[in-house]
Amino acid sequence: xxxxxxxxxxxxxxxxxxxxxxxxxxxxxxxxxxxxxxxxxxxxxxxxxxxxxxxxxxxxxxxxxxxxxxxxxxxxxxxxxxxxxxxxxxxxxxxxxxxxxxxxxxxxxxxxxxxxxxxxxxxxxxxxxxxxxxxxxxxxxxxxxxxxxxxxxxxxxxxxxxxxxxxxxxxxxxxxxxxxxxxxxxxxxxxxxxxxxxxxxxxxxxxxxxxxxxxxxxxxxxxxxxxxxxxxxxxxxxxxxxxxxxxxxxxxxxxxxxxxxxxxxxxxxxxxxxxxxxxxxxxxxxxxxxxxxxxxxxxxxxxxxxxxxxxxxxxxxxxxxxxxxxxxxxxxxxxxxxxxxxxxxxxxxxxxxxxxxxxxxxxxxxxxxxxxxxxxxxxxxxxxxxxxxxxxxxxxxxxxxxxxxxxxxxxxxxxxxxxxxxxxxxxxxxxxxxxxxxxxxxxxxxxxxxxxxxxxxxxxxxxxxxxxxxxxxxxxxxxxxxxxxxxxxx
Numbered sequence: 133x134x135x136x137x138x139x140x141x142x143x144x145x146x147x148x149x150x151x152x153x154x155x156x157x158x159x160x161x162x163x164x165x166x167x168x169x170x171x172x173x174x175x176x177x178x179x180x181x182x183x184x185x186x187x188x189x190x191x192x193x194x195x196x197x198x199x200x201x202x203x204x205x206x207x208x209x210x211x212x213x214x215x216x217x218x219x220x221x222x223x224x225x226x227x228x229x230x231x232x233x234x235x236x237x238x239x240x241x242x243x244x245x246x247x248x249x250x251x252x253x254x255x256x257x258x259x260x261x262x263x264x265x266x267x268x269x270x271x272x273x274x275x276x277x278x279x280x281x282x283x284x285x286x287x288x289x290x291x292x293x294x295x296x297x298x299x300x301x302x303x304x305x306x307x308x309x310x311x312x313x314x315x316x317x318x319x320x321x322x323x324x325x326x327x328x329x330x331x332x333x334x335x336x337x338x339x340x341x342x343x344x345x346x347x348x349x350x351x352x353x354x355x356x357x358x359x360x361x362x363x364x365x366x367x368x369x370x371x372x373x374x375x376x377x378x379x380x381x382x383x384x385x386x387x388x389x390x391x392x393x394x395x396x397x398x399x400x401x402x403x404x405x406x407x408x409x410x411x412x413x414x415x416x417x418x419x420x421x422x423x424x425x426x427x428x429x430x431x432x433x434x435x436x437x438x439x440x441x442x443x444x445x446x447x448x449x450x451x452x453x454x455x456x457x458x459x460x461x462x463x464x465x466x467x468x469x470x471x472x473x474x475x476x477x478x479x480x481x482x483x484x485x486x487x488x489x490x491x492x493x494x495x496x497x498x499x500x501x502x503x504x505x506x507x508x509x510x511x512x513x514x515x516x517x518x519x520x521x522x523x524x525x526x527x528x529x530x531x532x533x534x535x536x537x538x539x540x541x542x543x544x545x546x547x548x549x550x551x552x553x554x555x556x557x558x559x560x561x562x563x564x565x566x567x568x569x570x571x572x573x574x575x576x577x578x579x580x581x582x583x584x585x586x587x588x589x590x591x592x593x594x595x596x597x598x599x600x601x602x603x604x605x606x607x608x609x610x611x612x613x614x615x616x617x618x619x620x621x622x
Contacts, residue, residue: 220388220407222417225379228407229276237377238279240358241272242350245285245450245570246383246542247411253565254415254549255426261569262448267425267433268381268414269440274432275421280358281440283447284380287353288346288457289579290590291321294602295343295459296466299532303471303505314338316523316530319459321345323390324537325516326606333520334608342603346457347380347387348396350444351404352601354378357589358443379407381414383545384538395604410547445585450573452479455566456511456541458575460534464495464507465578467532472497472505478577482509489539490515492530507532512539543567 182190232239243265251257252264259266269281302314320326320341329336344352359374380387390396391405409417418425423432440447453461461480468476472495482491489511497503508530510519516535522528538544543566551557579587593601 220391220409222409222413222420225407225409225417226420228377232277232377235375235377237375239272239277239379240280240282240354240376241276241278241379241381242282242284242287242347242354243268243381244347244383244542245283245573246455246545246548246566247381247414248283249455249543249566249570250383250411250548251415251425252569253562254552255424257426258428260572264425264569265447266440270432270435271418271421271423271425274435275423278379280443281447282350282354282444283449284346284350285449285451286444286447286586287350288451289445289576290349290586290602291343291346292451292457292459292462293466293579293587293590294598295319295341296463298341298343299463300467300470303467303531315532316528317341317532319532319534320604321457321459322384322536322538322542323386324384325535327386327389328513328516328537330606331609333524336520336523337606337608339523340606342605344396344602344604345387345390347382347390347408348404348604349602350380351378351391351396353444353586355402355404357601361443377406378404379409380405381409381411383411383542383548385410385547386537387547411545411549412547415549443585445587448573450570450575451579452575452577454509454541455543455570456509456534456536460493460507460509460532462577462579463532464493464505466580468495468505472503474498487515489541490518505532506530507534509534509536511536511541513537543570 180191184190229239245261248261248265248268251268252261255264257264257267265283269278272278272281299317302317306315316339318325318329318336318340320343323345326340329340343349355376355378359376362374380391387410388408391403391408396405397403424430451458451462453459460482464476464480465478468474474495474497476493476495480493482493484491490508492506492508494507495505506529508519510516510533516537519528519533519535536542538546540563544563548566549562551559551562590598
């Protein structure tokens with residue numbers, strides 16, 4: 133792979149996952165106890181034989197990959213995907229920005245609240261989340277020329293409302309022919325989990341919610357709904373439709389791969405999200421411009437106004453239910469009222485099972501003790517593996533599962549900032565600080581009750597518009613059998 137890939141996420145000597153790793157094994161394990169192996173011979177049956185320097189032969193067993201090996205490996209990123217990651221870095225953005233005026237494109241930036249919280253905590257921004265977001269908006273507008281800076285929480289309100297609708301529909305029709313296997317419904321916001329399901333457990337794809345992630349809902353709205361809104365506004369005097377270049381800042385590198393899916397591009401190849409920067413890369417971009425977001429004396433902050441872009445609603449909001457978006461919390465609240473005629477006690481009291489990353493809750497109808505909703509969250513691949521096995525063995529008792537690939541969820545995403553001095557502050561301590569910043573935001577318990585511009589529009593959209601802005605599909609990644617083991621480069 134080219135070394136031009138941003139050092140934040142550089143992968144070296146990467147071969148295609150679909151070919152060599154299909155059976156998830158290393159070719160052989162060399163036994164050093166028999167002496168130094170001079171060469172390895174491959175028989176016609178594909179069996180590997182080691183030959184020592186003194187001519188002794190011995191069979192080489194396959195080296196099985198454990199789950200721990202799998203979790204520590206980047207092999208599930210294909211070579212093609214790695215190229216896409218290479219094309220989405222802060223250095224690539226610097227080369228794109230000068231071309232936007234000539235292309236008559238307006239730069240729109242969507243920032244995830246997890247990323248903003250990480251930057252605020254890591255750099256100890258006075259004023260917390262609100263001040264950090266204001267400073268990011270000032271930097272992006274005054275230095276990069278952004279027209280609008282948005283928070284993905286507003287789009288997430290749509291995701292939560294739409295996912296609750298989908299769950300209620302599935303639960304009410306669970307006895308219909310062909311639909312009984314659509315539960316448990318699995319949350320769809322985490323691209324790492326979606327990639328894993330498509331590549332290794334395609335049988336589970338019908339269970340995954342069809343609702344896009346907040347990033348991709350933001351993308352659809354920024355590319356199609358927002359320009360139309362601008363055109364209708366009295367402030368925008370031109371009659372031409374505005375063309376947009378959409379940049380997002382996310383806590384996870386997998387968001388780059390999500391944005392590059394063909395499902396999120398139109399017939400001409402125009403993507404809903406043109407580029408994704410991780411929180412780490414956003415920090416590198418600030419550094420490249422000589423901007424310290426935690427420096428109160430920087431004149432850039434004084435020259436920026438206090439007003440924030442309200443195209444999608446208040447950018448300084450979050451949702452109840454933790455740092456990964458509150459999918460379990462919101463869907464349970466809305467569906468309990470609609471399906472059981474009751475509201476669970478608030479705040480929700482989840483029961484931890486083996487660890488804090490696997491929790492469950494059950495709500496019972498007051499009029500029918502046999503009528504229950506069972507929800508759970510599973511963070512990290514170890515817990516996801518257990519849930520997958522339960523589903524495959526038809527022993528899963530849950531109706532809905534909030535699934536996130538990263539342990540501790542999105543606040544601990546792979547693209548988040550690390551401690552400046554690991555000896556002075558541990559990752560756990562920084563994560564606690566990030567969580568505190570995130571939790572300081574005013575939270576929305578019920579997105580349907582909020583008079584936000586997006587929620588008002590959502591309630592008026594036709595089914596076709598909802599499908600266009602909010603829904604997607606998933607696809608099995610076909611297995612490719614390894615015919616010639618000599619073709620593999622290890």
